[in-house]
Amino acid sequence: MSLMPAAVLFDFDGTLIDSAPDILTGINRLLDEENLPNLDLAQVHQFIGDGAPMLVTRTFAAVGRPLDPDSVPAMTDRYMAIYEALPADPSCVFPGVAETLASLSADIPLALVTNKPERATHAVLEAIGLAPYFKAVVGGDSLPTRKPHPGPLLHAMAHLAAAPGKTIMVGDGANDVTAGRAAGCQVVCVTYGYPRMPVEQLGADRLVDHFRDLPSALADLTAG
Structure with a gap:
């Protein structure tokens, strides 16, 4: 070389x-905790790439409950706790x-x-x-x-x-x-x-x- x-x-x-399938699993578990409808894989593909706070912000806007900016950090922390607990699959x-x-x-x-x-x-x-x-x-x-x-x-x-x-x-x-x-x-x-x-x-x-x-x-x- x-x-x-x-x-x-x-x-x-x-x-x-x-990583989209694991991100989808994590974000939908957060939505379940909030009694909100789930996203599909195509939506998550569009929300990935700008960091976890933006992913969470776009998610809640998409399901019809936009977050107040002050609540984004705490909700992001909740999502990350869920996501980090998921076992990473080498097949990804x-x-x-x-x-x-x-x-x-x-x-x-x-x-x-x-x-x-x-x-x-x-x-x-x-x-x-x-x-x-x-x-x-x-x-x-x-x-x-x-x-x-x-x-x-x-x-x-x-x-x-x-x-x-x-x-x-x-x-x-x-x-x-x-x-x-x-x-x-x-x-x-x-x-x-x-x-x-x-x-x-x-x-x-x-x-x-x-x-x-x-x-x-x-x-x-x-x-x-």
Whole structure:
């Protein structure tokens, strides 16, 4: 892998793992506690990607009981307690992810930059066996800002001692592209994730249909 970026940053939900079923289970258990109707998987797909507080806010608006802003933190804490108690299933890892991360991490420093809360992120990474591949993990509550702000990406790159111009962000949605661009990185998007718009319209430098195709896309961008 002589022709590769200095570092690679990854989104989590929708990029490395199919977390939507567990998120749906957790959010519906919270709604059950509130005697409210449940969401379906398609709705949850549209609510993922902007952090747990926004997920909870969108959920309650969708079921017809919008939350007062002051009540969002406590309701988010309740949701996270439910979600973190769910056993992580290693089968949630998308095909080709574990093998590709293992190969890349042997030569390139990798970081995870997600809007999922940091504690939950570490717990899931450990449970599904992906934790050893990442030299840094930045969660949605690790810093004052989260994606699409470039701050989390810049923080991860500083930890890896990698220059933005030699770093590539890999994600599945607009937040990843916007944050990557603002941080000075090139961006690769997977086509199987949870974007809220056609993935072809996100403006990524490359699209990959299968995670195992990522190394060739990284090499192509580095050579470019």
